[in-house]
Amino acid sequence: MEQILPHLDSVFSIDCVLFGFDGKELKILLIERNEEPFKDWWALPGNIVGADESLDQSAARILYELTGLRGIYMEQYYAFGDPGRHPQGRVITLAYYALIRLGGDKDLRPVSTYAKQANWLPITALPKLAFDHQKIYDKGLEKIKRRIKHQPIAFELLPEKFTLTQLQHVYELVLGKKLDKRNFRKKIVSFGVLKELDEKQKGVSYRAATLYRFDKRKYAKLFGKEISF
Amino acid sequence: MEQILPHLDSVFSIDCVLFGFDGKELKILLIERNEEPFKDWWALPGNIVGADESLDQSAARILYELTGLRGIYMEQYYAFGDPGRHPQGRVITLAYYALIRLGGDKDLRPVSTYAKQANWLPITALPKLAFDHQKIYDKGLEKIKRRIKHQPIAFELLPEKFTLTQLQHVYELVLGKKLDKRNFRKKIVSFGVLKELDEKQKGVSYRAATLYRFDKRKYAKLFGKEISF
DNA sequence: ATTACTTAGTGTAGAAAATACACACTATAT
DNA sequence: ATATAGTGTGTATTTTCTACACTAAGTAAT
Numbered sequence: 444m445e446q447i448l449p450h451l452d453s454v455f456s457i458d459c460v461l462f463g464f465d466g467k468e469l470k471i472l473l474i475e476r477n478e479e480p481f482k483d484w485w486a487l488p489g490n491i492v493g494a495d496e497s498l499d500q501s502a503a504r505i506l507y508e509l510t511g512l513r514g515i516y517m518e519q520y521y522a523f524g525d526p527g528r529h530p531q532g533r534v535i536t537l538a539y540y541a542l543i544r545l546g547g548d549k550d551l552r553p554v555s556t557y558a559k560q561a562n563w564l565p566i567t568a569l570p571k572l573a574f575d576h577q578k579i580y581d582k583g584l585e586k587i588k589r590r591i592k593h594q595p596i597a598f599e600l601l602p603e604k605f606t607l608t609q610l611q612h613v614y615e616l617v618l619g620k621k622l623d624k625r626n627f628r629k630k631i632v633s634f635g636v637l638k639e640l641d642e643k644q645k646g647v648s649y650r651a652a653t654l655y656r657f658d659k660r661k662y663a664k665l666f667g668k669e670i671s672f
Numbered sequence: 673m674e675q676i677l678p679h680l681d682s683v684f685s686i687d688c689v690l691f692g693f694d695g696k697e698l699k700i701l702l703i704e705r706n707e708e709p710f711k712d713w714w715a716l717p718g719n720i721v722g723a724d725e726s727l728d729q730s731a732a733r734i735l736y737e738l739t740g741l742r743g744i745y746m747e748q749y750y751a752f753g754d755p756g757r758h759p760q761g762r763v764i765t766l767a768y769y770a771l772i773r774l775g776g777d778k779d780l781r782p783v784s785t786y787a788k789q790a791n792w793l794p795i796t797a798l799p800k801l802a803f804d805h806q807k808i809y810d811k812g813l814e815k816i817k818r819r820i821k822h823q824p825i826a827f828e829l830l831p832e833k834f835t836l837t838q839l840q841h842v843y844e845l846v847l848g849k850k851l852d853k854r855n856f857r858k859k860i861v862s863f864g865v866l867k868e869l870d871e872k873q874k875g876v877s878y879r880a881a882t883l884y885r886f887d888k889r890k891y892a893k894l895f896g897k898e899i900s901f
Numbered sequence: 902a903t904t905a906c907t908t909a910g911t912g913t914a915g916a917a918a919a920t921a922c923a924c925a926c927t928a929t930a931t
Numbered sequence: 932a933t934a935t936a937g938t939g940t941g942t943a944t945t946t947t948c949t950a951c952a953c954t955a956a957g958t959a960a961t
Contacts, residue, residue: 852949852950852951854950854951855948855949855950859947859948872957876957876958877957877958877959878956878957878958878959879955879956879957879958880956880957880958
């Protein structure tokens with residue numbers, strides 16, 4: 444990230460696109476910067492990679508410091524390093540995306556000094572972003588669009604128990620298009636990686652839907668065979 | 673890459689997996705190191721990113737210095753940065769792959785000081801590699817396996833004019849499996865991105881095959897629609 | 902000129918997967 | 932009891948995938 448600039452020839456940072464799903468919308472976590480450059484702009488959270496951290500560890504730390512969450516699914520996806528991308532010097536940054544289920548509970552633990560605030564904002568109405576962060580975000584969204592077609596990452600955005608309608612909703616939001624309910628169910632069930640539970644949805648004022656769980660064991664057995672949406 | 677280690681906290685380099693196809697085999701370009709660490713080992717070509725270079729430029733420069741070639745298709749695919757990956761300090765490296773048609777002509781222009789020699793070696797018989805370069809290579813191969821199914825990258829390994837059999841051969845080598853001739857032709861032609869030429873193969877001692885060319889225009893029109901193998 | 906050799910080039914039938922499409926059921930709230 | 936809102940299901944059609952074998956064309960040797 445961008446807040447500290449020691450006097451080195453180049454700085455290596457990590458920026459994260461944290462995708463969150465609250466049951467309704469797809470959101471990302473942005474911070475409002477409290478320092479120059481781009482003071483008062485919204486930016487992706489990020490930081491400099493520590494001397495003894497692996498890249499994945501560094502990404503996990505950034506996420507933890509911001510949200511208090513651990514064990515979240517994260518994946519690096521692209522390095523951005525144009526000489527002009529940071530006004531104060533050479534900063535090469537590696538982008539990660541993360542997929543997070545936004546529960547009602549504690550999702551944000553307040554935040555380091557270079558940010559005024561951090562906020563989950565719906566991807567349908569993002570503000571202008573600092574640096575080249577729009578580009579980084581765009582590429583991140585593109586990446587998960589691709590990946591959700593072949594890897595079981597949609598479950599990372601959902602609670603452990605979920606309904607098929609919720610799952611379909613995640614696919615529709617990420618892919619940005621409507622899907623046919625019957626065909627979706629046929630297909631997703633045919634992969635054989637869902638376990639149907641004996642439990643039903645609660646607290647809804649209409650017919651309660653059956654709950655499912657993603658079955659990691661079954662998925663592990665399939666490996667080699669690719670899911671395809 | 674690994675040869676120069678100025679006294680910085682961390683060094684940022686680029687390593688390249690240069691895939692070449694000579695009409696028969698798939699090969700990669702390796703250099704034999706002339707310096708510690710890993711003196712006398714084979715390694716992927718790489719170098720430190722220059723202060724005013726973009727990442728893509730840096731990768732292109734590494735390739736040019738080694739082969740004299742420009743305008744080659746290259747793509748970054750993963751960053752490797754474990755704290756222990758380089759015995760002499762923190763080196764974060766960004767991996768690129770390149771796809772090169774190996775003509776009879778000048779493919780190698782001799783080579784910087786930290787290498788004894790550079791050589792195209794068939795991927796079916798690679799030596800032990802320095803650093804974590806085996807891991808970098810493995811991930812690179814995996815990447816092009818995936819990408820060749822969805823993007824028209826096979827043509828980068830072939831001369832401008834090629835036969836369908838040659839094209840199939842490239843797919844088979846990259847994917848590591850045999851394909852059915854008739855089904856392959858049906859499918860690849862159905863994408864509509866090949867232009868059949870009025871020309872035939874020359875210098876073969878059997879029936880000459882029709883030559884084709886990849887039609888970038890037609891491909892550009894298709895965009896959005898994905899090729900799928 | 903004939904023959905042997907090597908690769909080019911082609912079609913179809915059956916199986917599997919993708920798509921398009923509409924209504925009855927069930928739980929809750931009033 | 933009735934209104935409401937989302938759940939859950941089947942089929943026919945089209946498209947794509949797969950498996951499979953022979954003839955045509957050119958070259959080289961005799």
